[in-house]
Amino acid sequence: MTSEPARPGRKKYVLFDVDGTLIDAVSNQRRVWATWAERYGLDPDEVYQVALRTRPMETFAQIAADRDPHECLAALHELEDDDVRSGVYAAFGGAAELLHDLSPGSWALVTSNYEHRVRGRFQRTGLPMPDVIVDAAAVEEGKPSPVPYLQAAARLAAEPGDCLVIEDAPSGVRSGLRAGMTVWGVNAAVPVQGVHRHFASLREAAPHILAFASAPHGDPAA
Structure with a gap:
């Protein structure tokens, strides 16, 4: 499948799930x-x-x-x-390089876990932290409600149509789709229903994520 192009003339953003997407937990x-x-x-x-x-x-x-x-x-x-x-934790291959290569302020974490645990896991795996984290305590409705991803977009001052969601689980995919965002699936042998693109691993998806984030505005390849 191909992704939906972001709106021309606007900055693009990447919203990541955490467990199963960036960290193997x-x-x-x-x-x-x-x-x-x-x-x-x-x-x-x-x-x-x-x-x-x-x-x-x-x-x-x-x-x-x-x-x-x-x-x-x-x-x-x-x-x-x-x-x-x-516990023993590991980041998925390519996660650290990907997050370091994204521009500050252009990405966020949207997790059903709690921020203090995410920070602890990121510190132990060497992953950089973004400015925006939407955790379980930040919303009354969790995934598959669109609320978590919509809140992340609002905190980034982003339009939903300019956001790319990276997910591994059906509930997260539904959340991103209901929020009106482009959703790519990673770290699964079989595509989750509804994703615009599917990658077997985060490492495989990484160059495409960076291309989405940095492509000229309105470039269909994004």
Whole structure:
């Protein structure tokens, strides 16, 4: 597929998801949920399969309806914070070079995680931080709502049509599409439904992302 060209005469922006897009955190997430499940006497694999598809409070409602959801969330946050301090993280190939090559003020992070964890992971993996981060605490509606990506665009003073979203997950792709943005998928063997372009890896996508961000205004190749 080809991307939608950005509007002529305007600056272009790139909005990145974090986990699964810039940082490989799958094993960390699985380990955190497994520890949480064992604490509540639940099957780790069953819990993780639900957690992959839903937000935490929805996960608790499905697999631990007899438990206090706020207690469940506090336990999960404790485990996630500990993982940021002690877990092993790796950035996807090409991530550091890509982010360093983008112009300051032209990109942002849009994550369902929390900013302090993102900062901890970026510090440990050597990734640069942007000026704008939209995290779970910044919005009342998370992905697949368009709200997170629309808030990032507003904070960058960007029009949605001038933004490129880089995502790996269906909920994030839907969020970007609903926000009226161009959406490219990365780090998946099969394209997520709806993406304008698909790349098997972030490294493969990197030169195309830079071309989108730096191409002359109105260039269809962008």
